[in-house]
Amino acid sequence: MDLNYTPEQEAFRQEVRHFLQDNLPADIRERMGKRLRHNKDMTVRWQQILHKQGWGASSWPVEFGGPGWDEVRQLIFEEECAMAGAPRQLDFGLRMVAPVIMKFGSDEQKDRHLPGILDGSVWWSQGYSEPGSGSDLASLRTTARREGEYYIVNGQKTWTTLGQYGDWIFCLVRTNDEVKSQEGISFLLIDMETPGIDVRPIIMLDGEHEVNDVFFDNVKVPVENLVGEEDKGWTYAKYLLGHERTGLANVGQWKTMMRRLKEIAREEQDDGKPIIENTRFRDRLAQLDTELRALEITVLRVLTASSDPGPEASILKIRGTEIGQQLFELAMEATGHNAIAHIPDALEPDYDGPLVGSHNAVPAAGDYFNMRKLSIFGGSNEIQRNIITKLVLGL
Amino acid sequence: MNFDLTGEQRMLQDSLRRFLANEYTFDKRREYINSGKSTDDGIWSAFAEMGLLAYTFPEENDGLGGNAIDTMLVMESFGRALVTEPYLATVVLAGGLIRDNGSDAQKAAILPAIASGEKRMAFAHYEQGARYNLSYVNTSAKSEGNGYVLNGSKAAVIHGYQAHQLIASARTSGNTRDENGLSLFLVDAGADGVTIRDFPAHDGFRTAEVTLNNVKVGVDALVGAADQAFAAIEKVIDQGTAALCAEAVGAMDAMVEATVEYTQTRKQFGVPIARFQVLQHRMADMFIQAQQGRSMAIVAAAYADSDDREARREAISQAKLLIGQGARLVGQAGVQLHGGMGVTDEMWASHLFKRLTLVNLLFGDSDYHLAKVSEALLAKLA
Structure with missing residues (x-):
């Protein structure tokens, strides 16, 4: 039992830190530090920089161009990136479709798709949820009908995050409706340039365009874009969701936000004094800091366990998202009634108009509103609790 | 103990809810907010006709002599429909200050104008750095000639830009956190030296920051006694x-x-x-x-x-x-x-x-x- 990182791990941390100091562009650092609006350019540019270093895909094995790091190194890498103000890499390609292609895809699919994910030249989107299929994903109704060497896809996907930039989309589609719902699903890779695909924005409660509806109207998809076997897509989807849940703990990002929150607590004024001097506020910050520490250790315990993370990963999703939401709630409350003003233009770096209070107030309420999604997506926290009760506690 | 509403109160509630269900739908509300004002002249006039803007004012000022229970009924109905009209700012805050502290002349000039829907007002009190502390006021009012000169900045002024006239708090004596030494002044939104920066709020309301730069007001602008406004x-x-x-x-x-x-x-x-x-x-x-x-x-x-x-x-x-x-x-x-x-x-x-x-x-x-x-x-x- 030793809570310290090994000297090798600490040396690795220093190496990553130095790289970030030298290579993370200042404009991206500023956008992230002030929590300004994300854009495609910053994500792509950063991916290219990491790729040049050979660190484009921290979780990939060496044979596919990854650095071959173990779980702890991956965590250190992510944490250092977040703390330095690097943008989050695009999970949809790197951590969702890529592991599925590596495990279940053909050699041709690996050769065709993995390099573009690694170098940032191809933007992937996720086509899982549908208007009638959220928590009950297996009830999905988008169909793919085989016609010669093509599947003809019809239906609608929703909550497609950043789908407005998408080059390719991986989709769960129904290929067989004569079997149990989980057994008739297939996993398709679809070029979003194909005729018949229509991406429409969904405006979120913070007024921002982050997610989309994607409509498929007789979209012709070559059969070679089927991953693995027809009707076996549910198995691949579950494999992918297992990967997603571990990532949802977001410890690196939350530690970064905690550091920012502590700065906010020193800067924002309450009766002419920093709000950190307000006992009630400070107690809540201290409580949250403690809970984040517990989460960090729980993540490390799960990641270093000899077996793959199983249903216990639901703990990470639940606590990770709840702690994240509380961080943004406290950041909003710290700015008090300055948070009520909504100045969307101030989310761009070139804004030089008036603010209400300090810059801390600019993203405060919008972030809090936006983060309500955390306990809903990726398997709602109610579903995660069901997983714990059924699969862990055996109830 | 009696939690029943009077017949009149029930009527108020019923008619207001009916009105809002028809005239303040989700889509119409969105239009009012997108207009950049979060208030609509037609809705505001209708409120005036229904007597909503007069309920809590004395009868001698064209009011209906109601009380905070009436305000509660109105506000609860507004909450159900997410009404973004400047009722709180104009009637409850500014109107309330004049009703409870104004001179007879101020009441006669202001309350009927609010009641009829002609006049919108706002209360400019909070300041940056104060957070919620009500006595943290740095805006100053210096006695000069036959009046005062105001200097300072106000924050979180609900519906400030939509107001014709503000009531601003300022310090006529004492130090930043002193309860003594605060006074209230009527300030016309268009007066020299008044800058009102308008911001949309996340909830569809409007909020403003008000800067007072050598704003001159007469003694008749003072609401209530000098130094005693806390x-x-x-x-x-x-x-x-x-x-x-x-x-x-x-x-x-x-x-x-x-x-x-x-x-x-x-x-x-x-x-x-x-x-x-x-x-x-x-x-x-x-x-x-x-x-x-x-x-x-x-x-x-x-x-x-x-x-x-x-x-x-x-x-x-x-x-x-x-x-x-x-x-x-x-x-x-x-x-x-x-x-x-x-x-x-x-x-x-x-x-x-x-x-x-x-x-x-x-x-x-x-x-x-x-x-x-x-x-x-x-x-x-x-």
Whole structure:
């Protein structure tokens, strides 16, 4: 039992830190530090920089161009990136479709798709949820009908995050409706340039365009874009969701936000004094800091366990998202009634108009509103609790 | 003990709710907000015709002689429909200050003009750095000739830019946190040296920052006695807090209803999600919070007009404490139970959630009011 990182791990941390100091562009650092609006350019540019270093895909094995790091190194890498103000890499390609292609895809699919994910030249989107299929994903109704060497896809996907930039989309589609719902699903890779695909924005409660509806109207998809076997897509989807849940703990990002929150607590004024001097506020910050520490250790315990993370990963999703939401709630409350003003233009770096209070107030309420999604997506926290009760506690 | 409304109060409530259901729909509300003013002349005139703008003013000033219970009924209905009109700013805050502290001439000039819908006003009090402390005022008013010269900045001025006239607090003597030395002044929005920066709020309302740069006002602009305005400020913020509590109760009720309805229509795993017990219990908790909130909104309204400062302050802070917490729980749970739809701009629930969130940040959040309740308890037991 030793809570310290090994000297090798600490040396690795220093190496990553130095790289970030030298290579993370200042404009991206500023956008992230002030929590300004994300854009495609910053994500792509950063991916290219990491790729040049050979660190484009921290979780990939060496044979596919990854650095071959173990779980702890991956965590250190992510944490250092977040703390330095690097943008989050695009999970949809790197951590969702890529592991599925590596495990279940053909050699041709690996050769065709993995390099573009690694170098940032191809933007992937996720086509899982549908208007009638959220928590009950297996009830999905988008169909793919085989016609010669093509599947003809019809239906609608929703909550497609950043789908407005998408080059390719991986989709769960129904290929067989004569079997149990989980057994008739297939996993398709679809070029979003194909005729018949229509991406429409969904405006979120913070007024921002982050997610989309994607409509498929007789979209012709070559059969070679089927991953693995027809009707076996549910198995691949579950494999992918297992990967997603571990990532949802977001410890690196939350530690970064905690550091920012502590700065906010020193800067924002309450009766002419920093709000950190307000006992009630400070107690809540201290409580949250403690809970984040517990989460960090729980993540490390799960990641270093000899077996793959199983249903216990639901703990990470639940606590990770709840702690994240509380961080943004406290950041909003710290700015008090300055948070009520909504100045969307101030989310761009070139804004030089008036603010209400300090810059801390600019993203405060919008972030809090936006983060309500955390306990809903990726398997709602109610579903995660069901997983714990059924699969862990055996109830 | 009697919680019944009078026949007149029931009529007010019924007719207002009917009016809002027809004239203040989700789509129309969006238009009013997108106009950049968050207020609509037609709606405001209709409120005037219904007598809403006159309820709490004395009869000799074209008012109806009502009280904070009437305000509660109006605000609760507004909360159900998320009305963004400047009622709180104009009628409750500015109108309340003039009614309770104004000279006869001020009352005669202002209250009928508010009642008829001609005049919109706002209360410019809070300042940057103060957070919620009411005595933290640095804006100065120096006596000069036959009047005063005002200098300083005001923050979180609800509907400030939409007002024809402001009531601004300023320091005529004393230091930053002194309760003594505060005074209230009428300031025309268009007067020389007044800059009002208008901002949209996340909940569809408007908020403003006001800068006063050598603004000259006459002695007749002084509302109430010089140096003695703190009690008036505290009381009107209490009345505004009581009104906000009632608004939150209306919005909480609306969220409970919207959530119960949505979960009965949304199907997953072959059944309406309302069948899942974990969601049922969450809705039961939302309902409990809304009911507890309603009780405290009544307490707040019952004490809002009281001059027993300690009793009033305790009642108001207890109400805002529980209602701030309830608004948080009901808002968060409502969004959660709407699933992904709950975080989209197209759902009513997300708009209710945003208002319920920001209500907690106005006139002191739950932490602030817990501190007040706690201090009051200590004072009693010590």
